[in-house]
Amino acid sequence: MSFKLLVINPGSTSTKLGVYDDETPILVETLRHTSEEICKYKNIYDQFQFRKNVILDSLKKCKVDISTLHGVIGRGGLLKPISGGTYIVNERMLEDLKSGVQGQHASNLGGIIAHEIAKELNLTAYIVDPVVVDELHDVARISGIPEIERKSIFHALNQKAVGKKYANESGKKYEELNVIVAHMGGGISVGAHLKGKIVQVNNALDGDGPLSPERSGNVPIGDLIRLCYSGKYTLEEVMNKINSKGGYMAHFGTNDDRVVEQAAIDGDKKAKAVRDAMLYQVSLEIGKCAAVLNGKVDAIILTGGIAYSSSAVEYIKEKVAFIAEIIVYPGEDELLALVQGGLSVLKGEEVNKVYI
Template sequence: MKKYKIFVINPGSTSTKLALYENATCLLSTNVFHDSSVLIKFPKINDQLMYRMMVIQKFIEDNHVDLTGVDAVVGRGGSCYAVESGIYEVSDQLLQDTREAKGGLYHVSMLGVQLARMVADEYGGRVFMMDPPIVDELCDEARLTGVSGIYRKAVSHALNEKACAKHHARVMHQDYDQVNYIVCHIDGGISITAHRHGRMIDGNDAGGGEGPFTPTRMGSMAVTDMLLYFKDKSPEDIRKLCYEAGGLSSYFHTSDADVIHRMVDEGDEKATLVWQAMIYQIVKYIGAMSTALKGQVDAILLTGGLLRFDDITNTIRKDCGWIAPVYAYPGEFEQDAMAQGALRVLRGEEQLKEYTGKPVWSGFDWD
């Protein structure tokens, strides 16, 4: 059996994750943390490109990695027009639309395909994107807002949530296309999605500031409060609170959850209340997704880096266990999912999706 070399690049709001695979076996990986106090110095996300590229170059140099002849470079995608779930070859059009955030998502995942192309330009290999945050499977009722012509976007940690759901279905000898799950990605960003028979029919707009506040994101606020707070601030100030300067970072001037949770362990009153409020908001959104599934929930799945703190899982089990059994998968499935997706394409086991340069959903007939 031919051995394929696959390099995976996964930029997140607080980290850059890199991994080198031979077929489905991970040979080497790293997870480099970036504090919000550093990232906030870059005026725009695209300005972080060379900073993140230096992280990749250091990983290659420190580990004496030879990427010559790499078969595929997979970048976490985002910010292009909304797409169907699947794996895509990165075209010039996809790259341009991502760089220009044509899909309306302003999130660091947009650097993934740009970095992947830069690596492939130097070492070779095909460039892929898989299940980016703008995978759109919303039901029609979930699209509308209370303002005519303004529609909610599908923005979630689709890559990890889809992979986690499919993994759990295999473990439980279930068919992902026949069950209903609530899947929660809990890390620098937090997304909580309702999966009905293999489709993510609803969820918070995790890239637009909707949902629980997180280590870096402000979460949902009343419009009247936002108008008052932002009356003397720029659109860029608003964007920063939505993706890197809000949430725990706003309270503590750091998004380092280890530092903040240490304060909780030491009995700091403010840190304890803020941390518990974050979990409280997660629980509320799980409840909302249970109603989106009409109470027919087979399991609640938790995944993401913040599950290294047991109090998060324990609180969700206590408060949401009456809805459905709660299962925890700490960490993430993202790197494995991207590598395995590329491997299936390289072996001819899965067809590539074509990026059309148009959103998978563009409005109702009456628009």
């Protein structure tokens, strides 16, 4: 039996939706929202009805009969830390998505909208591998300041999806392999996957790890503290320097790696230096993950938008190819990853998890 699924992935200024027959796309749409449409709402949850209506209107316009759906899957948001997998959207999850238990982000709306549409159709709603997937070794959480614990917030959906893709292509189970995945997009996360669990990964939301097109990456902590107390910046301004306006944005005013790469090719020495620094730091993070896995690494997977760049891939290969085979899955297909997570439960390949 095949399953027809609706998948929903809300972003800050757009909502991506797809209708799939198993893994075959029937409809894929990116619904853009103007700043005027978004700014009229005080907080993220207030956007719920607006976004839901836009989705339903688009489906109606494209003549999609939602009564034929078998399930609805939303992008998971900033929930409490949970292990990876596919979760039924329940009341406890809805409460935490609405309140923003770990913060406010448009992805919080994914599970809420999926639940409301599914409820009207007497279906079950799911989320898959949200950004708060936490499977860290206990030792990886400890910092030198007792009040501060390291957190796991990263590109879990794509990292898990490409790990499983590599396993499938290798004729093995994801739970049998040790892989390192470097997701390189606006933010960069590098994870050590130990037999199906991501036991080490940098916090890609708060600027931990390599510098990236939008993140500062690790910076000298003493200088950062002095910057915070300089009186020049508010808390919000400093946080923006770290998690949205750092990296390429701070140096060049763009988050497009293709622009910086071309500038480097054209002879811009700063562009080359900063881009090389980013790739150098990705390589360092991969080496750290290899140590976590005791050097027993089946493959290193490069993914995300920057993995389309042959020069980026070659730079990293030169640094870390001695560790393991390099596999490249450029870009990311979050809608398909959501579908695959839902299908794994609907087809009985995995048991859905319950958020508590």
